[in-house]
Amino acid sequence: MSTTKKQPSDLACLGGRPLFAEKLYVGRPNLCARDKLHKALDQIFDNRWLTNDGPFLRRFEETLQEFLGVRHVVAVCNATIGLQMVYRALGRARPARRKALMPAFTFIATAHAWEWEGGTPVFCDVDPDRHLLAPDGAESKLDDEAALIVGVHTWGQPCRIEELEALARARQIPLVFDSAHAFSNFHGSRRIGGFGAAEVFSFHATKFFNTFEGGAITTNDDGLAAELRHMRNFGFAGYDQVARLGTNGKMQEISAAMGLCLLDELDGLLETNRRNYRAYREAFAGLPGLALLELDDPESLNCQYVVGTLAPEAPAFARDLLVDVLWAENVLARKYFHPGCHRAAPYAGREPAPALPVTDDLCRRVVVFPTGTAVSPDQIRPIAETVRFVMEHADDVQRRRETRA
Numbered sequence: 001m002s003t004t005k006k007q008p009s010d011l012a013c014l015g016g017r018p019l020f021a022e023k024l025y026v027g028r029p030n031l032c033a034r035d036k037l038h039k040a041l042d043q044i045f046d047n048r049w050l051t052n053d054g055p056f057l058r059r060f061e062e063t064l065q066e067f068l069g070v071r072h073v074v075a076v077c078n079a080t081i082g083l084q085m086v087y088r089a090l091g092r093a094r095p096a097r098r099k100a101l102m103p104a105f106t107f108i109a110t111a112h113a114w115e116w117e118g119g120t121p122v123f124c125d126v127d128p129d130r131h132l133l134a135p136d137g138a139e140s141k142l143d144d145e146a147a148l149i150v151g152v153h154t155w156g157q158p159c160r161i162e163e164l165e166a167l168a169r170a171r172q173i174p175l176v177f178d179s180a181h182a183f184s185n186f187h188g189s190r191r192i193g194g195f196g197a198a199e200v201f202s203f204h205a206t207k208f209f210n211t212f213e214g215g216a217i218t219t220n221d222d223g224l225a226a227e228l229r230h231m232r233n234f235g236f237a238g239y240d241q242v243a244r245l246g247t248n249g250k251m252q253e254i255s256a257a258m259g260l261c262l263l264d265e266l267d268g269l270l271e272t273n274r275r276n277y278r279a280y281r282e283a284f285a286g287l288p289g290l291a292l293l294e295l296d297d298p299e300s301l302n303c304q305y306v307v308g309t310l311a312p313e314a315p316a317f318a319r320d321l322l323v324d325v326l327w328a329e330n331v332l333a334r335k336y337f338h339p340g341c342h343r344a345a346p347y348a349g350r351e352p353a354p355a356l357p358v359t360d361d362l363c364r365r366v367v368v369f370p371t372g373t374a375v376s377p378d379q380i381r382p383i384a385e386t387v388r389f390v391m392e393h394a395d396d397v398q399r400r401r402e403t404r405a
């Protein structure tokens, strides 16, 4: 049960009762109907086909191809391996070209996958309003060593696709999208998935659509799809024929089954996320010192992230204070993508250090709030009231916490 915070000592971090008895997470796993998955598991046992291009995987890929409106879906064990495969297929074809341009304001896997493939990420800044790769900044970093441009549909909002396409075309290098956040989202009348040379989705447990672990590469390029299918299976092109270097990127049957079962529930999951997004916007309206990221067209997006940004004039300690306060209240808000890829190992300290003022600023000010099926509008209101209380009494709360420590 939640209680309104009227004075600092009501806050759980200062001895009060937590707002919620149970923890509220960003990205608590969505589950399909249990009996459906049980039935699928029975089928998998009857088939005695657990992985390796089985019937569930094939049906999952075909269903996604139709859903996303793309020629090929190559399901994989997770998006990180999917990115590595795409990067290797498209970016390492010319080994002398080691650079991939990408935003620093993204999950670390976008960068690690390229570094893992022997490349060097070149970090670019994002725009302050939508947090997406700024094409102008990327253009200024393009040189003859650039192998790839990587756009990221951060928070599920389509990045500036046409401008990045024009840039990649002019330089004759491939454009890839990390679409980990963007499953089922639209760009205009088309779903994300068919843009650039390839896109990579994550179906990790914390994404609103999950396959336990998993992901999918999408492309309209027949040759690339064939290459990726071999690559996913150790490079095998037949039972005994290894055609190329490969890895083990396969998705298991049970994961594909989970994906098929959850696809049946997609409309409900989307509606829940959109309902929560609306409830957050309403509850946070006019809140001092913190603005919620406004999505361009929420009805065309999965709304799986509710992103707040503290005002630029907020004191330097305010974001971390807010997150600490919320955690004590069992509201497990997150500081994505602090500190920015460029300040994380192994990239931090590399010369020349990129100047990324917007990324640095966002990394200090962004807070992501719990949403999804485990959060209801009734819980969002007290979260907003607590945020309001902290923003209005930040200095006092900070002082009292320091005194208690």
Ligand SMILES: Cc1ncc(COP(=O)(O)O)c(C=O)c1O
Binding pocket: 078, 079, 080, 081, 106, 107, 109, 110, 152, 178, 180, 181, 201, 202, 203, 204, 214, 215
């Ligand atoms: C932007 C982005 N890229 C890549 C990944 C990696 O996805 P996976 O966990 O499926 O490897 C994530 C995961 O959260 C992500 O947010």
